[in-house]
Amino acid sequence: MKRLINRKPDRILRFILGALPFILILVIYMVSSNARLAENPNDKLLPSVNSMATAVDKLAFEPSKRNGDYLFWSDTASSLKRLGLGISISALIGLLFGILNGAIPYIRANLSPFITAFSLIPPLAILPILFIIFGLGEVSKVVLIAFGITPFIMRDMQGKVMELPAEQIIKAQTLGASSWLVITRVIVPQVLPRLIDALRLSLGAAWLFLIAAEAIASSDGLGYRIFLVRRYLAMDIILPYVVWITFLSFFIDYLLKTLSERLFPWFHAEAK
């Protein structure tokens, strides 16, 4: 008998083992939901799969009575727009300052302590300030996401730049590269895949800030809807929305991963 640490499941078994927790939680949910509904058909806490399907169907495929929107899709579009904008802005600022900080000692001495301090401000604590400055519209939500994840990306990028082997930077200089060329031809191309990694890691936080902002002041969006229907204890809407948000998150992560593998095959081959 081999040691446990040396035994590996084959493909099929791996799939089954991976799927097991999902199936288990589904079964537990359906059993408890049935039990509660058998006792009280009007129970709202654990709605049946059927009633969730009806609720989603209504939101996704019937125009809303108030403005004719298909709420599920318009919520998704608004949320994804905010999330996309927030993440893109963070990526740009994070890359720019991360590289400047990592590559140029004078800028690092000047900005690094400030960024470290700045990154410790809890973003949600300044949400009221954002609302006061930028109003309750789109800007404050996007700014909250950017404010929340940019410091992490900046610091991560700075670290990644400084982790590049000194040998490479020296070698580039012996090939006649100026500071500018070292940055553009040696540093930037090598930290881009690492930027995608950092974005993947900050997706969860970005969603957190998005939903928080939407919950507090918004008139559409996935987070807004969840908090709106909470008043009616509408678990048949909240639960599918949570699953949908999780799926979107997973899908974006998958897209970023695939993009990185396509664009930077050398990076993923090296990491193996």
Next chain:
Amino acid sequence: MALIEAKNLWKEYGSNVVLEQVNTRVEKGEFITIVGTSGCGKTTFLRMLLGIEQPTRGELLLEGKPFPDEPGDERGIVFQKYSVFPHLSVLKNTMLASEFEQAPIIGKLFGSKRKLAEADAREMLASVGLEHAMDKYPHELSGGMQQRLAIAQALMKKPKILLLDEPFGALDPGIRGDMHKLIQDLWKKTGITIFMITHDLTEGFYLGTRLWVFDKIRLDAQKANAYGACITYDIPVGQIDNTIYEDIDYSLDQSRKVLLD
């Protein structure tokens, strides 16, 4: 005028003396192999030639002028590892020097200039035996091929001096033999001045024209860093017999024991 001259050169870090009283002259076209125990300043000396360390006392001159205090294109380098750029193909790694020179703003070449740079790079790659691997990435190459690429890349700039920091230390013995032949051929063809650090004494004995041994003359077992190393042997490679070999081997072994135990 000598290409490189060291006059009473010292390097100290606080109270740690790494090098002391190094005096030497190197003429153009010499191929110097450097051996020594770890901690005996051979890498520090190479880093001074590279421009990333400065002497604390004395002078280090390049063609009669003080050494530049940063790396530059008159001195090429091949390290043991990380000498090539993982995000560029073999051909692009080799074209980098031309692109840096001819496109100082965008760093990339287009059209006929690019074709010319590519042709130069191909020629260089052929001379190091990488003509079949032009489009591969470094991670697809063996250790020996990566070092060939690193050498080709460094030579593209036609540096006056080529610095090799244990370039073949991580390679298998058989491949190391091929690399010795390659580097000797390239040296004869280009007439470049080469400094090569090695921890393999036999390697130092038949490669190149001159062997340096960095070692500590004075050794204090209680305080190993109180005294620095200098060049204890400086011998033309053709004239080495077994007695000298054994002498060097013995003295290196002695300081190794004191330094590492």
